[in-house]
Structure formats: structure tokens, C-alpha cells
Amino acid sequence: xxxxxxxxxxxxxxxxxxxxxxxxxxxxxxxxxxxxxxxxxxxxxxxxxxxxxxxxxxxxxxxxxxxxxxxxxxxxxxxxxxxxxxxxxxxxxxxxxxxxxxxxxxxxxxxxxxxxxxxxxxxxxxxxxxxxxxxxxxxxxxxxxxxxxxxxxxxxxxxxxxxxxxxxxxxxxxxxxxxxxxxxxxxxxxxxxxxxxxxxxxxxxxxxxxxxxxxxxxxxxxxxxxxxxxxxxxxxxxxxxxxxxxxxxxxxxxxxxxxxxxxxxxxxxxxxxxxxxxxxxxxxxxxxxxxxxxxxxxxxxxxxxxxxxxxxxxxxxxxxxxxxxxxxxxxxxxxxxxxxxxxxxxxxxxxxxxxxxxxxxxxxxxxxxxxxxxxxxxxxxxxxxxxxxxxxxxxxxxxxxxxxxxxxxxxxxxxxxxxxxxxxxxxxxxxxxxxxxxxxxxxxxxxxxxxxxxxxxxxxxxxxxxxxxxxxxxxxxxxxxxxxxxxxxxxxxxxxxx
Amino acid sequence: xxxxxxxxxxxxxxxxxxxxxxxxxxxxxxxxxxxxxxxxxxxxxxxxxxxxxxxxxxxxxxxxxxxxxxxxxxxxxxxxxxxxxxxxxxxxxxxxxxxxxxxxxxxxxxxxxxxxxxxxxxxxxxxxxxxxxxxxxxxxxxxxxxxxxxxxxxxxxxxxxxxxxxxxxxxxxxxxxxxxxxxxxxxxxxxxxxxxxxxxxxxxxxxxxxxxxxxxxxxxxxxxxxxxxxxxxxxxxxxxxxxxxxxxxxxxxxxxxxxxxxxxxxxxxxxxxxxxxxxxxxxxxxxxxxxxxxxxxxxxxxxxxxxxxxxxxxxxxxxxxxxxxxxxxxxxxxxxxxxxxxxxxxxxxxxxxxxxxxxxxxxxxxxxxxxxxxxxxxxxxxxxxxxxxxxxxxxxxxxxxxxxxxxxxxxxxxxxxxxxxxxxxxxxxxxxxxxxxxxxxxxxxxxxxxxxxxxxxxxxxxxxxxxxxxxxxxxxxxxxxxxxxxxxxxxxxxxxxx
Numbered sequence: 001x002x003x004x005x006x007x008x009x010x011x012x013x014x015x016x017x018x019x020x021x022x023x024x025x026x027x028x029x030x031x032x033x034x035x036x037x038x039x040x041x042x043x044x045x046x047x048x049x050x051x052x053x054x055x056x057x058x059x060x061x062x063x064x065x066x067x068x069x070x071x072x073x074x075x076x077x078x079x080x081x082x083x084x085x086x087x088x089x090x091x092x093x094x095x096x097x098x099x100x101x102x103x104x105x106x107x108x109x110x111x112x113x114x115x116x117x118x119x120x121x122x123x124x125x126x127x128x129x130x131x132x133x134x135x136x137x138x139x140x141x142x143x144x145x146x147x148x149x150x151x152x153x154x155x156x157x158x159x160x161x162x163x164x165x166x167x168x169x170x171x172x173x174x175x176x177x178x179x180x181x182x183x184x185x186x187x188x189x190x191x192x193x194x195x196x197x198x199x200x201x202x203x204x205x206x207x208x209x210x211x212x213x214x215x216x217x218x219x220x221x222x223x224x225x226x227x228x229x230x231x232x233x234x235x236x237x238x239x240x241x242x243x244x245x246x247x248x249x250x251x252x253x254x255x256x257x258x259x260x261x262x263x264x265x266x267x268x269x270x271x272x273x274x275x276x277x278x279x280x281x282x283x284x285x286x287x288x289x290x291x292x293x294x295x296x297x298x299x300x301x302x303x304x305x306x307x308x309x310x311x312x313x314x315x316x317x318x319x320x321x322x323x324x325x326x327x328x329x330x331x332x333x334x335x336x337x338x339x340x341x342x343x344x345x346x347x348x349x350x351x352x353x354x355x356x357x358x359x360x361x362x363x364x365x366x367x368x369x370x371x372x373x374x375x376x377x378x379x380x381x382x383x384x385x386x387x388x389x390x391x392x393x394x395x396x397x398x399x400x401x402x403x404x405x406x407x408x409x410x411x412x413x414x415x416x417x418x419x420x421x422x423x424x425x426x427x428x429x430x431x432x433x434x435x436x437x438x439x440x441x442x443x444x445x446x447x448x449x450x451x452x453x454x455x456x457x458x459x460x461x462x463x464x465x466x467x468x469x470x471x472x473x474x475x476x477x478x479x480x481x482x483x484x485x486x487x488x489x490x491x492x493x494x495x496x497x498x
Numbered sequence: 499x500x501x502x503x504x505x506x507x508x509x510x511x512x513x514x515x516x517x518x519x520x521x522x523x524x525x526x527x528x529x530x531x532x533x534x535x536x537x538x539x540x541x542x543x544x545x546x547x548x549x550x551x552x553x554x555x556x557x558x559x560x561x562x563x564x565x566x567x568x569x570x571x572x573x574x575x576x577x578x579x580x581x582x583x584x585x586x587x588x589x590x591x592x593x594x595x596x597x598x599x600x601x602x603x604x605x606x607x608x609x610x611x612x613x614x615x616x617x618x619x620x621x622x623x624x625x626x627x628x629x630x631x632x633x634x635x636x637x638x639x640x641x642x643x644x645x646x647x648x649x650x651x652x653x654x655x656x657x658x659x660x661x662x663x664x665x666x667x668x669x670x671x672x673x674x675x676x677x678x679x680x681x682x683x684x685x686x687x688x689x690x691x692x693x694x695x696x697x698x699x700x701x702x703x704x705x706x707x708x709x710x711x712x713x714x715x716x717x718x719x720x721x722x723x724x725x726x727x728x729x730x731x732x733x734x735x736x737x738x739x740x741x742x743x744x745x746x747x748x749x750x751x752x753x754x755x756x757x758x759x760x761x762x763x764x765x766x767x768x769x770x771x772x773x774x775x776x777x778x779x780x781x782x783x784x785x786x787x788x789x790x791x792x793x794x795x796x797x798x799x800x801x802x803x804x805x806x807x808x809x810x811x812x813x814x815x816x817x818x819x820x821x822x823x824x825x826x827x828x829x830x831x832x833x834x835x836x837x838x839x840x841x842x843x844x845x846x847x848x849x850x851x852x853x854x855x856x857x858x859x860x861x862x863x864x865x866x867x868x869x870x871x872x873x874x875x876x877x878x879x880x881x882x883x884x885x886x887x888x889x890x891x892x893x894x895x896x897x898x899x900x901x902x903x904x905x906x907x908x909x910x911x912x913x914x915x916x917x918x919x920x921x922x923x924x925x926x927x928x929x930x931x932x933x934x935x936x937x938x939x940x941x942x943x944x945x946x947x948x949x950x951x952x953x954x955x956x957x958x959x960x961x962x963x964x965x966x967x968x969x970x971x972x973x974x975x976x977x978x979x980x981x982x983x984x985x986x987x988x989x990x991x992x993x994x995x996x
Contacts, residue, residue, distance in 0.1 A: 019547035022540065023525060030524055034532070038725035039742025042520065042779065049517035053551055227536035244537025281540065 006069035007079055010086055011283065013060065018282025020054045022241040029246045032233040055101075058093040078285060081467045085284035092160055095145045104137040108412035115410040122400040124381050127410070132377040134412045135370050142371055142414075154371045157415030161291040162422065164469050167368060170418050173425065174361045176484045181358055182393055184488075188342050188354055188495040198337030201319075201329035205256040213256075213322050214249060214263040217315070221267050221301060222454040223247075227274050236262050238269035238298075242276040242286070256323065257338055260315075261302055268301030269294060271454065275462025286465040291416065293470060295423025296430060297461065303353050303424070304431035304490070305453060310446035312336045340494060344394050346401045354491055355392065357424065362387040363406075363417040371414065426474065428487040430461065433478035504567035505577055508584055509781065511558065516780025518552045520739040527744045530731040553599075556591040576783060579965045583782035590658055593643045602635040606910035613908040620898040622879050625908070630875040632910050633868050640869055640912075652869045655913030659789040660920065662967050665866060668916050671923065672859045674982045679856055680891055682986075686840050686852055686993040696835030699817075699827035703754040711754075711820050712747060712761040715813070719765050719799060720952040721745075725772055734760050736767035736796075740774040740784070754821065755836055758813075759800055766799030767792060769952065773960025784963040789914065791968060793921025794928060795959065801851050801922070802929035802988070803951060808944035810834045838992060842892050844899045852989055853890065855922065860885040861904075861915040869912065924972065926985040928959065931976035 002008050024047065031043050067090065070083045096104075111130035118126040142153030149156055155166050215230060228245035240246035247266035251259055272288055280286030288294050305311055313332045320330035328334065342352050348359035366383055369375035375383055384403040388396040396402040408416055434456040435441045444452045460477040474482050500506050522545065529541050565588065568581045594602075609628035616624040640651030647654055653664050713728060726743035738744035745764035749757055770786055778784030786792050803809055811830045818828035826832065840850050846857035864881055867873035873881055882901040886894040894900040906914055932954040933939045942950040958975040972980050 015543075016547050016550070019544045020551070023521060023544045023548055026528055026544075027521060027524060030528060034727065036724050036727060036742060038722070039738075042739060042741035045513075045780065046517045046521045046524075049514050050521055052514070053518070224536070226534050229532065229534060240537075241540060243540035244534055282543065 004070070004073040004075060004079070006066045007073050007075055007083065010063065010066040010070050010083065011079075013057070013063065013066070014082075014086055014089075014284055015282050017054060017057045018284075018286075020050060020057065022282065024050050024054070025239050025241055026244075026246075029231075029239040029248075032235075032237070032239075033231040033246075033248060055093070058089065063090050064094075078280065078467060082280070082283050082285035085287070085466050088163060089284055091149060092145070095148045096141050097144075100137070100140060100144070104141060104412060107133040107137045108410075112407065112411040115404065115407070119400055119404045122398050122404070124399040124404060127404065128377055131380075131409065134409065135377060135414075138412055138414050139371055139373070154368050154415060157371070158418065159415075161416050162419050162470070163290055163466075164471060165290075165292070165418070165422065170364070170422070173482070173484050174357075174364060174418070174421070177357050177421070177488070178361050178391060180484075180488055181354070182391075184491065184495075185342065185344065185354055185393065188491075189344075191496055192342060195337065198334045198341065199329050200257065200338065201323065201325065203255065204253040205323055207251045207253060209322050210251050210256055210259055213319065214260065216318065217260070217264060217306075218247075218267045218270075220314075220448050220450060221264065221271065221305075222450050223267050223270055224274055228270055230263070236266055238266045238273065240273070242273050242278060242281045245270040245273040256319075260319075261306065261339070264306045265298045265302040268298035271301065271457065272297040272462050275454075275458045277463055277465050280465055285467055289464070289466050289468070289470055289473060291419035292422035292426060293461070293473070295419055296426035297457070299424050299427035300431050300457070304427050305445055305450075307339045307353070307494075308442070308445060309336055310442050312339060314446060314448050342495060344392060346388070346392075346394055346396060347405055353424070354495060357421045358392040360417050360421040362391040363408075365391075367409065367414055367417065422482070425482055425484055425487040428490040429474065429478050429482060430457075432486045432490070434460070502568065502571040502573060502577070504564045505571050505573055505581065508561065508564040508568050508581065509577075511555065511561065511564070512580075512584055512587075512782055513780050515552060515555045516782075516784075518548060518555065520780065522548050522552070523737050523739055524742075524744075527729075527737040527746075530733075530735070530737075531729040531744075531746060553591070556587065561588050562592075576778065576965060580778070580781050580783035583785075583964050586661060587782055589647060590643070593646045594639050595642075598635070598638060598642070602639060602910060605631040605635045606908075610905065610909040613902065613905070617898055617902045620896050620902070622897040622902060625902065626875055629878075629907065632907065633875060633912075636910055636912050637869055637871070652866050652913065655869065656916065657913075659914050660917050660968070661788055661964075662969060663788075663790070663916070663920065668862070668920070671980070671982050672855075672862060672916070672919070675855050675919070675986070676859050676889060678982075678986055679852070680889075682989065682993075683840065683842065683852055683891065686989075687842075689994055690840060693835065696832045696839065697827045698755065698836065699821065699823065701753065702751040703821055705749045705751060707820050708749050708754055708757055711817065712758065714816065715758070715762060715804075716745075716765050716768075718812075718946050718948060719762065719769065719803075720948050721765050721768055722772055726768055728761070734764055736764045736771065738771070740771050740776060740779045743768040743771040754817075758817075759804065759837070762804045763796045763800040766796035769799065769955065770795040770960050773952075773956045775961055775963050778963055783965055787962070787964050787966070787968055787971060789917035790920035790924060791959070791971070793917055794924035795955070797922050797925035798929050798955070802925055803943055803948075805837045805851070805992075806940070806943060807834055808940050810837060812944060812946050840993060842890060844886070844892055844894060845903055851922070852993060855919045856890040858915050858919040860889040861906075863889075865907065865912055865915065920980070923980055923982055923985040926988040927972065927976050927980060928955075930984045930988070932958070 027043065027047060027050070035043060063086070067083060067087050075083065107130070111127065111134045114130050115127055118124070138157065139153065142157050145151070145156035146153040149159065151159065152167065158165050158167065211230070218230065219225070227243055228240070228247065231246065231248050232250060233248035234250060236249045238245065238247045247263070247270050249259060249263045249266065272294060276288065277286050309332070312335045316330055316332045316335055320327050323330070342354045344355055345351060348356065351359055366375065366380065366387065370377070381399050381403050385396045388394055388402065434453060438452050438456050440452045441456065444450060461473065464473060468476065471481050474480070525541065525545060525548070533541060561584070565581060565585050573581065605628070609625065609632045612628050613625055616622070636655065637651065640655050643649070643654035644651040647657065649657065650665065656663050656665065709728070716728065725741055726738070726745065729744065729746050730748060731746035732748065734747045736743065736745045745761070745768050747757055747761050747764065770792060774786065775784050807830070810833050814828055814830045814833055818825050821828070840852045842853055843849060846854065849857055864873065864878065864885065868875070868878070879897050879901050883894045886892055886900065932951060936950050936954050938950045939954065942948060959971065962971060966974065969979050972978070
């Protein structure tokens with residue numbers, strides 16, 4: 001008989017949860033990339049059933065007992081961390097009464113549906129009552145979770161995506177950035193105007209060639225095609241699991257510039273997945289640490305490594321060779337200008353590295369106010385316009401491209417937005433530490449050898465799964481917890497000195 | 499409150515089972531068509547977990563009570579038939595003790611694995627102890643199920659694939675065919691020698707063109723691409739579910755002849771799936787009736803409709819146009835000779851319509867003898883060679899292409915083989931009845947309009963799901979239960995008169 005019967009039971013049980021969640025991943029991927037339209041309703045039923053089973057497994061009443069007993073068993077470090085992560089997941093899964101879970105699911109789904117038709121019509125009024133319901137249910141959930149976990153309600157939501165993160169730590173980081181960015185952006189725009197804009201290559205860019213080039217650079221970055229695929233979907237994403245990662249992109253015959261960076265971004269996510277500890281793959285401790293750390297890996301590849309001069313110089317002749325035509329736009333200097341172009345705009349997903357954080361900060365400030373009850377949904381459009389003016393620095397003429405632009409709130413995804421900018425800051429701090437510790441990384445990027453970089457990430461980020469907390473991970477990897485300094489320094493170097 | 503609470507509970511429970519089984523279908527399809535090799539182990543774990551959950555749901559102790567109470571509720575015809583099918587599935591799922599299920603799974607898997615390496619080495623001795631174990635476990639299972647269901651042990655296995663079928667009814671049908679086929683085949687071969695053989699078109703046949711032609715004829719037959727796909731896998735199959743059917747094929751640049759009929763065969767399966775009653779899709783009563791009825795639908799399309807002179811004349815100019823080259827081999831007469839070529843051979847899966855039943859009959863006779871205990875595994879190779887000589891009419895030089903050729907027994911699939919030939923006989927009897935009742939069917943096939951045929955199949959076969967027993971289905975559709983007469987008449991007409 002095993003000396004750790006409670007731990008073993010926990011491990012076996014969570015393996016089932018993990019496999020079921022992986023199965024869901026492939027069904028979602030199939031839905032987005034392969035499924036004919038007529039399969040949608042049946043797929044919805046399949047997913048709903050699997051999610052019910054997953055919920056039943058995750059809230060199995062025996063889990064609490066196994067955890068309590070396992071904590072007294074003689075476990076190694078990975079096992080102990082696994083119990084901690086099982087505990088965390090179990091707390092989140094069981095905190096909220098079934099009836100509230102159901103009410104919230106319904107509210108989120110109803111609002112999401114209304115939003116799809118209301119947004120094109122610029123009709124916030126149609127959305128408002130549904131969104132009010134979404135926030136009401138979210139506040140209830142936040143309150144209940146917060147009480148159980150001893151957290152501020154907003155932090156209880158945040159913890160679901162970014163374990164351990166607290167608004168009290170995030171707010172000063174974001175305030176720091178919010179103070180820095182407006183003046184900095186002005187400087188960048190001045191410098192950019194002096195340098196002149198890049199010239200876009202003109203297509204058509206054959207899709208088969210775009211795919212070949214995408215696969216080529218995925219390989220350069222270290223993507224293992226024996227454990228993953230590249231496909232097409234309406235909205236690019238990274239799905240699947242560590243042993244078989246599915247990334248997607250979309251192609252436009254008239255534009256290759258965005259598509260390439262999209263693939264490199266998803267490749268960053270995929271490399272994290274492929275680097276998770278395979279033996280712990282399906283266990284809570286083997287999962288990716290958080291949404292923010294995941295985003296740090298995509299942004300580290302896209303923003304830190306692949307928008308560097310080194311990478312642009314590597315890519316330039318490859319692109320010129322594959323697409324031909326006028327070579328001028330493919331010249332390294334021109335490509336670099338295109339790939340580091342900065343412009344204030346209304347839309348978060350179109351924002352560049354410099355202006356993106358302002359979009360996130362305004363959402364963080366508004367959603368905390370909404371959860372706190374300091375702001376009402378009815379006042380949201382006005383608050384949004386005001387914040388766009390002061391934080392991003394643009395006038396927002398309508399709600400369609402304003403408060404209605406993102407699906408997140410509409411489907412009850414609250415506490416998620418900050419992870420984008422936490423990820424951007426982590427990416428800068430991790431990449432800086434990596435390049436300092438391993439001087440061969442940037443020269444490697446320049447010659448298309450990503451193994452020094454990938455090796456460092458495997459050791460310092462990917463291979464840990466969720467064994468370390470994010471604070472521990474950042475401290476062990478970079479010598480200190482996350483702050484905004486390296487990110488700001490990176491922006492200055494690239495956009496003012498570059 | 500509902501007037502049928504027990505039925506409702508049963509319905510809801512089996513919907514979950516149905517959705518879970520559909521989910522498994524798409525994971526299998528993905529494994530065969532999309533998954534990179536490195537995902538195999540993780541996929542195995544995902545499938546195993548989903549199968550454990552499916553087994554737990556299927557054996558839920560509440561089911562027996564729901565069934566007993568539902569049988570006393572006021573149900574309509576579909577609901578009553580659904581309870582009957584739930585009962586059948588529940589009996590099969592719960593009959594065998596967990597420990598024996600596990601022992602059987604292990605035995606089947608071990609034998610299947612050994613077989614993969616032993617077959618190329620022609621090494622029956624290596625397989626024998628494992629196959630002995632497979633049959634021992636299967637006999638135990640058959641015995642237990644047989645006692646519970648009041649059936650002969652072999653019939654209890656057969657019933658898992660062909661509900662309601664009994665060896666006592668099959669054996670005379672097969673004896674009839676076995677007496678008829680050897681002399682008939684001699685006659686066919688004589689006639690064929692007199693007529694001369696067809697000339698094969700020479701490739702290469704570009705794979706994109708093969709795919710286009712396959713999709714074209716899938717459309718002609720009535721395959722709905724809004725509810726299905728065509729992809730590539732090592733072994734062609736039809737998977738997925740009614741709302742989203744996934745068929746596969748394989749391509750060889752040097753051969754198109756086999757590939758086309760492969761696609762049409764799978765399309766026949768797919769049309770059955772797409773025609774199942776959508777509202778009952780995930781319920782037991784909404785499933786395909788049996789393995790034999792499923793095979794009848796693929797063979798009805800492939801053998802009855804698409805190897806007819808009418809279809810060959812329709813296909814001839816389409817193939818000539820797509821593939822070009824020397825037009826002679828694409829001429830209708832020549833194509834018809836190719837597609838109705840008969841030849842005695844060693845390998846079941848390569849057999850034609852005339853010689854195929856003999857392969858099945860010998861397997862039926864041997865597997866019944868093995869389950870009865872009248873034959874031992876050690877004596878199987880000798881018995882096989884003897885049966886090949888007397889039943890198929892060829893000498894079998896080795897075990898590799900003899901008793902080791904099929905995976906079925908090696909993985910414990912016993913009671914399945916008869917369904918191939920039951921399907922062939924059903925196909926003939928159904929097609930004959932359809933053409934008699936709807937005179938426009940064959941003229942429709944000739945001009946590429948399959949709607950009269952598909953309409954008849956929708957009404958008489960597909961739309962019933964499992965509401966009727968196979969006997970009821972055949973009797974309602976054709977006026978009498980299955981017999982061998984129409985199949986024999988079809989063979990005579992095509993191969994002697996044609």
C-alpha cells in the first residue's frame with residue numbers, strides 16, 4: 001500500500017479533470033477550425049455535457065478530505081505544490097452555490113448574445129440591463145469568494161486568472177505607467193514624425209506562402225510540429241495541451257505584416273505549453289501559472305524578441321525571397337519602422353506596444369469601480385469616454401468602438417484585463433534578465449538560433465508549470481518581483497533611442 | 499411537474515451518455531486525421547478518461563429504477579422504443595463484473611499489440627497464448643451475458659453489434675450462400691474470361707483532383723457538407739455524429755479506381771448518419787440500428803447504386819474530363835468491367851462483392867466454434883487453411899495473409915464479422931424493394947439525381963433510427979424479413995446476365 005494514499009487519490013482524481021479539460025480544448029479547437037456550421041448546436045450540447053461532468057469532478061466532496069489528509073503525508077516538492085494548486089482550484093470551484101453559478105452563466109450568455117447584435121448598432125441602451133445583471137451576479141460571486149478566501153471581492157475574481165495577484169499591488173504599477181505613458185507617447189510620436197513612417201509592402205501575398213513563412217519562423221522559434229499544428233480560425237488563439245498544441249491564425253491576401261506577428265505571438269504561447277512539465281501535464285501543478293504569465297510568453301516572443309532589430313534583420317531577406325516584388329519595403333530599416341509604429345487609437349486589439357497599457361489601465365480602473373459599486377453600468381459610457389480622453393489620449397465618438405468594443409465584460413470576464421499588461425511587464429523583465437544572464441541570446445536571435453533563449457525560458461518559466469507562485473517565479477528568474485521599471489526602460493530604448 | 503418523471507430522468511441521463519460518445523467520436527477522428535504523432539500518449543489518456551466516465555454513466559445504478567418506472571408511464575411510440583433501447587444498452591453495460599471487463603480490456607489490448615509485430619513475421623505461435631486469453635475472456639463474458647439475457651453465449655456477443663440477430667437465423671442464410679457461391683463464382687469467372695478484363699487507367703491522378711471528384715459524387719449522392727466533412731486517414735472510416743459526420747479516405751497518386759468507391763462507401767454510411775432523427779440524435783432510440791444495417795447503407799450506395807451500369811455511365815465522362823489522358827479506360831463498358839471484376843483471393847478487405855461473403859462465412863463458422871469450445875486456438879491455423887480451401891476456394895500459404903490478416907479477433911471483436919454479409923444481403927433486399935416501389939430511382943441514378951433513392955432511404959431506414967427492430971425495419975420496408983434470395987438474384991443479374 002502506498003504511503004501517500006490521500007495524495008494518490010487526489011492525483012488520480014485531478015488527472016481525470018485534466019484529461020477532460022484537454023478533451024474540451026480539442027473540441028473547441030475543432031469547432032473553431034474544422035466543424036461545419038451545421039454541427040454547431042450538437043457541439044454546444046457536447047461541450048455543455050463535458051463541462052457539467054468537469055464541474056461534478058471538480059467539486060467532488062471527497063476532494064476536501066483528500067487535501068486535508070494529503071497535507072499531512074510525506075510529499076516531495078512537486079507533490080506539495082500540487083496539493084496547494086488542487087486546493088486553490090477546489091476553493092474556486094466549490095465557493096459559489098450551484099444556483100448562483102447557473103444564474104451567472106445565464107446572465108453572461110444572455111448579455112453576450114445581445115451584445116453581438118447591439119454593438120454594430122452602437123446601442124449601449126440595449127446592452128445596459130443585461131450588463132447590469134452581469135455585474136450584479138459577478139459582485140455576488142466576488143463577495144462570496146472574497147469572504148471564503150479572505151480577499152477583497154475584486155481580488156477574488158482576479159485570483160481566478162492571476163493567482164496571488166492583488167489590486168493593491170497592481171494599482172501602483174498601473175498608476176506609475178499611467179503617469180509615464182502620456183508624455184512618453186508624445187515624445188515617441190515626435191521622434192517617429194522626425195524619422196518618417198515605414199512603407200507597407202503591397203500584396204497580394206499568397207496564403208500558401210504566408211503559411212509557409214509562418215511555419216518557417218515557428219520552427220526558428222522552436223515550435224515542435226511533432227507536438228502541435230498551425231491552422232486557420234476567425235480569431236487566432238492557442239489551444240490544445242502541452243503534448244499537442246494547436247495554434248491558429250487568419251490570412252488576408254492583402255496584408256502579411258499583421259499575420260506574421262500574430263503567428264509569432266501564438267507561437268510564444270505554444271512554446272510555454274510545449275515546455276510545461278510533461279509528467280505533470282494533466283495535474284494542477286503542471287498547468288501554466290496564470291493568464292499573465294501566459295501572455296508574458298507570447299509578448300516575450302512577439303514584442304521583445306521578434307520586433308527587435310536583430311529579428312527584423314533576420315526576417316527581412318526571408319520575406320523578400322518568399323514574396324518578391326519591390327524589395328524596398330522588405331528592407332530591415334523599413335520593416336523595423338512598420339513593426340515599431342506607434343499610434344494612439346480607439347481599439348485595444350489594434351494598439352501597439354506603447355499605447356496598449358493605457359487601454360488596459362482604463363478597463364482595470366472601470367471594472368474595479370464597477371465591482372466596488374463606485375460606478376454604475378448606466379454611467380459607464382460617460383466614464384469610458386472620459387477615461388479614453390485622459391488615459392489613452394483620444395476622443396471616443398461612439399460606444400460601438402468604445403465601451404462596446406470588447407467581449408470580456410459582456411460575457412462576465414471580470415478581473416482578466418490586467419493580465420495583458422502584467423504580461424507585457426513580465427515579458428520585458430524576463431527578457432532583460434535572460435539577455436543579461438545569457439549574453440548569447442540576442443546574437444542567437446540575429447542568426448535565427450533561438451535555442452539559448454528557449455533554453456532559458458524552459459528552465460526559468462515553462463518547466464515550472466505552477467510549482468512556483470508568480471512572485472517566486474519572477475524573483476527566482478529576474479532577482480526581484482515584478483515592477484514597471486524594465487518595461488519602461490525597454491520602451492524608451494526601443495522608441496526613443498532606436 | 500411532468501407526468502413522466504422517470505422517463506424524463508432516463509432521457510436526460512442518456513443525453514449525457516450520447517453527448518459524451520459524440521465527443522469521443524470527434525477525438526478519435528482528430529487522432530486519425532489531424533493529431534501530430536507526439537500527441538498520441540496524451541490522447542490515449544484523454545480517451546481512457548472519457549471512456550471511464552461514459553462507463554460510469556452507462557452503469558449508473560439509478561438507470562434500472564428509472565427504466566422500471568418509465569415502463570409504467572404514459573409514453574408515445576418513440577419514447578417507448580427509447581426505453582426499450584436504454585434497457586438493452588443498460589443490460590449490456592451492467593452484465594459483466596468490473597473485474598472481468600478490466601481483465602478483458604487488458605487481454606484484448608495485449609493481444610492486439612503482439613499481433614502488430616507478429617503478423618509481419620508470420621508468427622502465429624507468438625500470438626496464440628494471447629489469443630487464447632482473448633477467447634477465454636470472451637467466452638466468460640458471453641456466458642454471463644447469455645445467462646442474463648437468456649441467450650446462447652455467441653448470440654449474446656452478436657447482440658452487442660446486431661441487436662436481435664441470432665446464429666440460428668444467420669447460419670441457414672450463410673449455409674445457403676456457402677452452397678451457392680462456389681459454383682456461381684466458377685460461372686462468373688468463366689463469363690468474365692469470355693468477356694475479357696477491363697483496362698486500368700494509368701495515372702498519375704493528382705490528389706487534389708481525386709478529392710474534387712470525391713466531393714462531387716458525395717454531393718450527387720446527397721451528402722450535406724453543412725453537416726459533414728471529407729478528410730484523409732490511413733484507414734478510411736465514417737465517424738462523428740448525425741449533425742456533423744466525418745468521413746475519410748486515402749489517396750494514391752497511381753490509383754483512383756479504389757479511392758472513388760471507398761468514398762462512395764463511406765458516403766453511404768454518412769447518409770445514414772445524416773438521416774438519423776435529429777431530435778433523437780443523442781438518445782439510444784435515435785442511433786443507427788446496428789452494425790449490419792449501417793453496412794447495408796454503405797453497400798447499398800457502393801455496390802447496389804454506384805457499381806450499376808447507370809452510375810458508371812454517369813461517372814464515365816466526369817472522370818474522363820477531370821483526369822484526361824487516354825479516354826479508352828474511362829469508357830463506360832471498360833469502367834464497368836473494372837468495377838465488377840471478380841477474383842478469388844486471400845484477403846477479405848480486397849475481396850469483391852461475389853467472393854466477400856465466403857470470407858465472412860468462414861470467420862463466422864470458426865468464431866462460433868471457438869466460442870462454443872468446439873475449436874481450440876492452437877488448431878485455428880489448420881482450420882483456417884481448410885476453410886479457405888473449401889469456402890473461399892483458394893490455398894492459403896501462410897498465416898500472415900491467413901488467420902492473422904484481420905485485427906478483429908486479435909482485439910476481442912467477436913460476433914462482428916457476420917454483420918458485413920448481413921449488410922450486403924440487406925442492401926440488396928432494400929435496394930430491390932426501393933426500385934420496385936419507386937420506379938424513378940434507377941433513372942435518377944443514371945442522370946445524377948439521387949433524391950428519389952435518398953428519399954426512400956430517409957423514410958424507410960435512416961429516419962427510424964433504432965425505433966424499429968431490424969426485423970421490423972426489413973419487413974416494413976421490403977415486405978418480408980431478410981433472406982438470401984434477392985442478394986443471389988442481384989449477383990446473378992449483374993455477373994452472369996450483365
